[in-house]
Amino acid sequence: MRLGVLDVGSNTIHLLVVDAHPGARPQPAHSHKVELRLAELLDEHGAVTPTGVERLVSVIGGAVQAAEDKGCEDVLPFATSAVREATNADEVLARVKIETGVDLPVLSGDDEARLTFLAARRWFGWSAGKLLVLDIGGGSLEIAFGIDEDPDAAVSLPLGAGRLTAGWLQGDPPDPSDVRALRRHARAQIARTVGVFSRFGAPDRVVATSKTFKQLARIAGAARSADGLYVQRDLTRKSLEEWVPRLAAMTASQRAALPGVSEGRAAQLLAGALVAEGAMDLFGVDELEICPWALREGVILRRLDHLPPAASLSS
DSSP states (O other): OOEEEEEOOSEEEEEEEOOOTTOOOEEEEEEEOOOOGGGSSOTTEEEEEEEEHHHHHHHHHHHHHHHTTTTTTTTEEEEEEEHHTTHHEEEEHHHHHHHOOOOBBBBHHHHHHHHHHHHHHHHHHHGGOOEEEEEEEEOOOEEEEEEESHHHHEEEEEHHHHHHHHHOOOOOOOOOOHHHHHHHHHHHHHHHHHHHTTTTTOOOEEESSSHHHHHHHHHHTTTOOOOOOOOOEEEHHHHHHHHHHHHHHSSSSHHTTTTOOGGGGGGGGHEEEEEEEEHHHHTOOOOEOOOOHHHHHHHHHHHHHHHOHHHHOOO
């Protein structure tokens, strides 16, 4: 069957169309995305602005049309932290429903962490043993740990690259004192969670998902996306520690000129790097591997897992 997953994230609204059936790897067929940066379209009270709501409705409407054009039998929509934490979330969701017909579920931070973990587990398989999975989004950082498909521990922290950039790093390049303040803040937040995970022992493999980690690995020398999904891409703490001060000294336009860094996310890369460095340091991670699958794939896999037998056979 052809499925679409509509991810209304803090940075991007992304429709991923896949051909899939139970027991098989979801095969990407089409990708439609718009960098809306919803986390930056909030007023001083934390509400999505009228302009933000208009743009959100328009982009979701376009994604729905794209899913129809590509022959999707079903679309699995979800929203993450930007909508979840907006003070007018109920009004935003109602407006989306009325104008686009999309009933947009809002994932909790725990849901995000667990579904991302599921995707990583399916990608690496049982032989990977105990996994520690890190994911830096636009609005939040998810951390999950476990040996099964459902993690033993999962947390979500308000340490997304977009959120932190808007709240802490106003200069271009940012003031060094602001960088130090954000570094302290991120590490204090992460440190509170380390004990939650340490009682489960050391991971056998540490993996990371998200555009932020992919871009950090790329500037540190990992293979290009054009080289394919199956090329192993790693990120070491040593290389990250070398890159953080360099990123802090750059303007957004200078970061955008780095290999693999998109113009739309260049301003957020420093905040993401500070969070990544803090997480790797506090969890004692010297090296991690980039996982091509993340939250969207987790949503698709969970949907396929719950298809009834008749639907499975007919697909």
